[in-house]
Amino acid sequence: xxxxxxTGKSLLRLTSINDIIRxxxxxxxxxxxxxxxxxxxxxxDDGCDFSGLTFYEKRGKKIFKPSSLESVYSLRRVNKILSRxxxxxxxxxxxxxxxxxxLVSDTSRYSIVKGDIKGFYESIPRxxxxxxxxxxxxxxxxxxxxxxxxFSCPSVSTASGLPxxxxxxxxxxxxxxxxxxxxxxxxxxxxYYARYVDDxxxxxxxxxxxxxxxxxxxxxxxxxxxxxxxxxxHSETLSNKHPENNGHLSFLGxxxxxxxxxxxxxxxxxxxxxxxxxxxxxxFLDYVRNKDISLLCLRLKFITGxxxxxxxxxxxxxxxxxxAGFYYxxxxxxxxxxxxxxxxxxxxxxxxxxxxxxxxxxxxxMRSICIATQGISFDKGFNQRKVYEIAKNxxxxxxxxxxxxxxxxx
Numbered sequence: 351x352x353x354x355x356x357t358g359k360s361l362l363r364l365t366s367i368n369d370i371i372r373x374x375x376x377x378x379x380x381x382x383x384x385x386x387x388x389x390x391x392x393x394x395d396d397g398c399d400f401s402g403l404t405f406y407e408k409r410g411k412k413i414f415k416p417s418s419l420e421s422v423y424s425l426r427r428v429n430k431i432l433s434r435x436x437x438x439x440x441x442x443x444x445x446x447x448x449x450x451x452x453l454v455s456d457t458s459r460y461s462i463v464k465g466d467i468k469g470f471y472e473s474i475p476r477x478x479x480x481x482x483x484x485x486x487x488x489x490x491x492x493x494x495x496x497x498x499x500x501f502s503c504p505s506v507s508t509a510s511g512l513p514x515x516x517x518x519x520x521x522x523x524x525x526x527x528x529x530x531x532x533x534x535x536x537x538x539x540x541x542y543y544a545r546y547v548d549d550x551x552x553x554x555x556x557x558x559x560x561x562x563x564x565x566x567x568x569x570x571x572x573x574x575x576x577x578x579x580x581x582x583x584h585s586e587t588l589s590n591k592h593p594e595n596n597g598h599l600s601f602l603g604x605x606x607x608x609x610x611x612x613x614x615x616x617x618x619x620x621x622x623x624x625x626x627x628x629x630x631x632x633x634f635l636d637y638v639r640n641k642d643i644s645l646l647c648l649r650l651k652f653i654t655g656x657x658x659x660x661x662x663x664x665x666x667x668x669x670x671x672x673x674a675g676f677y678y679x680x681x682x683x684x685x686x687x688x689x690x691x692x693x694x695x696x697x698x699x700x701x702x703x704x705x706x707x708x709x710x711x712x713x714x715x716m717r718s719i720c721i722a723t724q725g726i727s728f729d730k731g732f733n734q735r736k737v738y739e740i741a742k743n744x745x746x747x748x749x750x751x752x753x754x755x756x757x758x759x760x
Contacts, residue, residue: 354431354490356394356424358387364426366660366672371742373419389419398424398496400503405515411472414506414515425500428493429517435488438524446544446551447604447616447682453542453553454588454599454606455614460541463552463561464601465580467527470548471519472511473573476501479512479522523547530571537564551601558582604682617685627695629653629752634699634707636751641715643722645747650723651738652748654696655731658740676731683732692728 353360362382369375375382398420405414416422433439453460467473483489483497500506500516512519527545534543539556554561568574588599588608598607603622609615618626633649656675683689699707700716700723708716730736740748 352431352434352488354493356390356427356492358383358385358390360427361386361390361423364423364430367658367742368745369422371745373422386423389423393420393424393496394492398499400500400506403500403503403505405505405509405513411514412509414509414513416516421500424496425517428496429521431489431493432483432518432521432525435486436521436525438521438528440520440524441544441546443546443602444682446546447602449542449544450551450599450601451606451614451616451682451684456585458585459555460585461554461556461558461561462583462585462599463554463558463565463580464583464599465550466576467548467550467568468574468576469511470573471514471523472509474511474523474526475572476511479526482525483522527571527573530568530573533567534565537561546602549602607685609685615685616682617688618680618683623688623692626653626692630696630699631707632751634711637715637719638710643715643718646719647722647726648740648744649748649751650696650726652740654726654728655736655738657738673737675737676728677735680732686733689728689732696727 362379365375365382365386370382373385375385399418400416400421402417403414403421404417405412407413416425480497480501484494497518500518506513506516512523531543531545534540534550534552537554537556539554539561540552541555542551542553544551552561562575562580565575583599588597588606598605600606600619603619605617605619607615607617630650630653633646633653637643637646652675654676656673656677658671659674660672698705701720702708703713703716711719
């Protein structure tokens with residue numbers, strides 16, 4: 351039987367290093383557990399007060415942010431339980447990317463339709479989803495009460511659909527759109543369909559205009575396609591011989607393209623490369639202000655290398671915990687030439703004796719930077735999976751100067 355109880359241990363499994371810093375949970379596991387036991391008891395005894403729920407706007411969308419310990423952990427725990435009960439979970443980006451790479455290499459003729467669902471979270475009829483959850487008595491009263499409480503709080507109740515940024519919205523949205531996923535997979539001529547939140551891709555042998563007509567079933571779910579982002583690609587154009595498509599298929603932050611030997615390679619999308627380069631440049635520009643060479647090196651290690659973001663649930667097990675970083679965020683990258691290009695960009699900034707960065711920082715400081723940054727590279731981060739020890743209190747300091755970075759492709 352599924353354990354739906356709130357305990358210190360169940361909450362600890364949902365805890366990241368950032369949480370330990372943000373909520374000052376302590377210095378060791380026993381201290382984390384002690385504090386989380388109190389949080390669990392408060393949730394069970396008093397329910398959860400979501401009146402402090404705030405939001406900010408990003409690209410015209412409201413992103414909600416729970417602030418208290420109780421609100422953060424109650425939502426995470428309920429989301430975990432919902433995903434177990436309904437067997438719903440967000441698709442894995444790396445798995446989809448590998449599958450697409452394999453499909454693109456197919457020599458037969460096919461068509462691809464990719465696009466996204468307009469205002470995905472905001473368009474989902476909240477009442478319908480909540481009613482479905484309420485009718486399922488497998489979910490305990492305690493957890494149903496938390497779902498009711500979060501949707502009843504003033505800031506959320508006046509917003510439409512499911513609130514972005516709230517963890518349970520992920521499972522509830524997957525539950526709602528599951529019927530549509532099954533419908534598309536069953537369409538004649540469709541032999542592959544994948545969706546990652548609101549982005550979807552379809553491989554088919556049928557005419558794409560007929561397929562798009564069939565996808566209009568979304569309207570029955572009160573959802574609509576974002577027609578500006580719908581793109582149709584035919585297999586014969588996925589070649590460097592066809593410049594009108596630039597010889598690549600872009601999806602979920604990766605580009606799939608045919609190499610000179612006709613093999614399919616995967617590279618990081620141009621927008622994501624731009625984001626990486628922007629972070630490097632902003633790190634150098636912030637050095638001009640603070641003259642902190644150790645912080646500059648730490649930021650470059652964060653960008654190029656890997657680091658721990660969640661410790662193992664049990665300290666004695668062999669698991670290394672949850673990792674993140676350049677390798678772990680780009681596991682499916684197969685175009686290793688791109689690694690060399692990124693290192694070339696970094697080395698040019700560190701060692702060039704010309705350009706605006708060099709003039710701004712000055713020759714003396716640039717010599718010190720050149721020495722201090724030796725050994726920091728994307729090659730080590732990706733090919734050697736170099737892991738750097740980053741203290742819990744250093745993450746926010748590292749990211750502070752990147753608040754100005756431009757938005758980038760998913």
